Amino acid sequence: MFENWDRQYRFSAGTGGTGFEIGETSKDNPVAMHISFNVQKADTETPNEAKISIWNLNPQHLAVLNEKDCVVMLKAGYGDNIPLIFIGTVAFISTELDGADRETRIEAVDGRVELRDTFTSFTYSGKTNSKTVIDKIAGEMGVPVTYSYNANQYNFPNGFSYVGSGRTALDKACSSSGLQWQIQNGILQIRNRYDTMNREGFLLSPETGLVGVPKKITISSQGTTPDTVGSGDAERPGYEIEYLMNGAVGIGDYIRFESREVKNYFRIHSIEMDGDNLEGDWLCTAKIIEA
Numbered sequence: 001m002f003e004n005w006d007r008q009y010r011f012s013a014g015t016g017g018t019g020f021e022i023g024e025t026s027k028d029n030p031v032a033m034h035i036s037f038n039v040q041k042a043d044t045e046t047p048n049e050a051k052i053s054i055w056n057l058n059p060q061h062l063a064v065l066n067e068k069d070c071v072v073m074l075k076a077g078y079g080d081n082i083p084l085i086f087i088g089t090v091a092f093i094s095t096e097l098d099g100a101d102r103e104t105r106i107e108a109v110d111g112r113v114e115l116r117d118t119f120t121s122f123t124y125s126g127k128t129n130s131k132t133v134i135d136k137i138a139g140e141m142g143v144p145v146t147y148s149y150n151a152n153q154y155n156f157p158n159g160f161s162y163v164g165s166g167r168t169a170l171d172k173a174c175s176s177s178g179l180q181w182q183i184q185n186g187i188l189q190i191r192n193r194y195d196t197m198n199r200e201g202f203l204l205s206p207e208t209g210l211v212g213v214p215k216k217i218t219i220s221s222q223g224t225t226p227d228t229v230g231s232g233d234a235e236r237p238g239y240e241i242e243y244l245m246n247g248a249v250g251i252g253d254y255i256r257f258e259s260r261e262v263k264n265y266f267r268i269h270s271i272e273m274d275g276d277n278l279e280g281d282w283l284c285t286a287k288i289i290e291a
Contacts, residue, residue, distance in 0.1 A: 008082050009278045010075040011054065013090075023075075023277075027095060033057075034101075034278050037074060039086045039252050039278045042270040045171075045182055048110040050074065050086045051120050061092070065106065072108050075283075076245055076275055083247035085273055087186045089113050089225055111183035114141040119168030123159070130154040130177040135227075137173065138188050140167045148191030148252070149199055152178050186201055191252060194236075196267050196291060201254035209244035211283070214259055218268050219289050234260045238269065238289040245282045254291055267291045 009032065012021040023032045034055040041048040052074065057065075063072060070090045075082045088108035095104045120140040124132065131153055138145035154177035162169045174181050174190065178243035182189050191197060204210050219238040239262060249255065253268045274281040 007275075008032075008077055008079060008283050009277055010082055011052070011072070013064050013070055013072045015064070017072050018064055018067070020064055020208060022054070022057075022061075031182060032277055034276075036104065036276040037076075037086075037273070038275075039074070039273040040270075041184065041272075043180075043182065043251050043268075045180070047112060047183060048086065048088070050088060050106075050108045050110075052106040052108065054106070055098065055105050057095075057102070057104050061068045062104065065090060065104070066101070069113050069201070072106065076197035076247060078245070084185055086110065086194060108196070109244065110186065111143070114143050114183070115167045118142075120165070120166050121163040121250060123161040124156075125159040125276055128156045128160050130156065130173060130179070133160050133173045133182075134170070134179075134188075134190055137169045141188070143183065143186060143188045145188040145190060145199070147195050148189075148195045150195065151191050152231075154178065190254065194267065194289070195252070196254040197250070197252040201256050201257045201265065202249050203258065204241070204243055204249070205258040209246055210241065210257075210259060211233055211244065212242045214239040214241045214257075214262055217287065219287055238266070238287055238288045240287050242283055242285050245273065245284060247273070249286070250283070255288065257288060265291045 010021060010023040013019060021275055025032050037050060037052040039050040072090060074086045074089060075084050077083055087112040089112040090106060091109050091112060092107040094191055095102055119143045120137060122136055122280060135145060162172060170181050179190055181235050189197060216242050217238055218235050220235045251268055255266050257264060257266050270287045272285045274283050
């Protein structure tokens with residue numbers, strides 16, 4: 001069970017050789033700098049986003065954050081268990097007075113630079129495996145790539161050639177192979193549609209942090225609609241659930257969900273993480289579909 005009164009975070013930012021980290025506490029500094037955040041992740045090719053507010057950063061901190069394509073990293077949890085919940089590039093930053101304090105608001109996007117700036121040109125002749133093509137694109141983007149345990153391996157019988165953006169190259173390679181791609185915490189994930197990234201699942205129950213009552217919803221490629229369950233491949237039954245901050249549970253993960261109303265295996269479709277280390281929530285809201 002989480003020690004849910006001991007909220008902990010680490011926030012770091014930097015470009016190249018410059019950077020900083022805040023959040024660590026000690027006997028001399030028992031209270032960490034005030035932070036509030038909202039992180040949204042989903043099972044789509046649209047990049048994940050985070051909105052982060054930090055109070056009373058010093059001028060050196062602000063100078064780093066205002067550098068071009070500054071990368072930020074956020075970890076959050078309890079006690080010594082502080083997993084990574086977001087990494088991305090700053091897209092917007094502003095600092096304003098908040099009473100006697102200064103609030104810095106940061107908006108960041110996962111994979112922003114890699115998806116924005118990668119241009120690739122390559123040709124494979126003859127029979128070519130889809131993994132060869134996707135690995136090539138990932139290398140051009142400069143991101144590590146992982147595959148779900150049973151991701152399809154498709155052979156392009158007449159080879160594969162492409163000139164253009166890395167993002168569109170991924171679209172072409174994956175759609176031809178029946179695969180989906182997304183970037184999660186700076187890692188390119190490749191898997192079959194509605195597949196899980198791993199065989200082992202997390203247990204989510206009241207004993208492991210589940211709170212509230214699950215809400216029945218319908219999940220589609222366009223979003224969610226509550227209360228009614230649709231039919232067909234584009235609409236799948238699922239639930240909206242809440243649990244204490246747990247960054248170890250990610251998009252596409254396999255979970256065993258146990259509540260008074262529901263006991264079954266599901267896959268994580270989307271997660272919204274809301275946190276404030278001094279007040280308010282330290283909570284995850286997830287949408288899950290049957291695995």
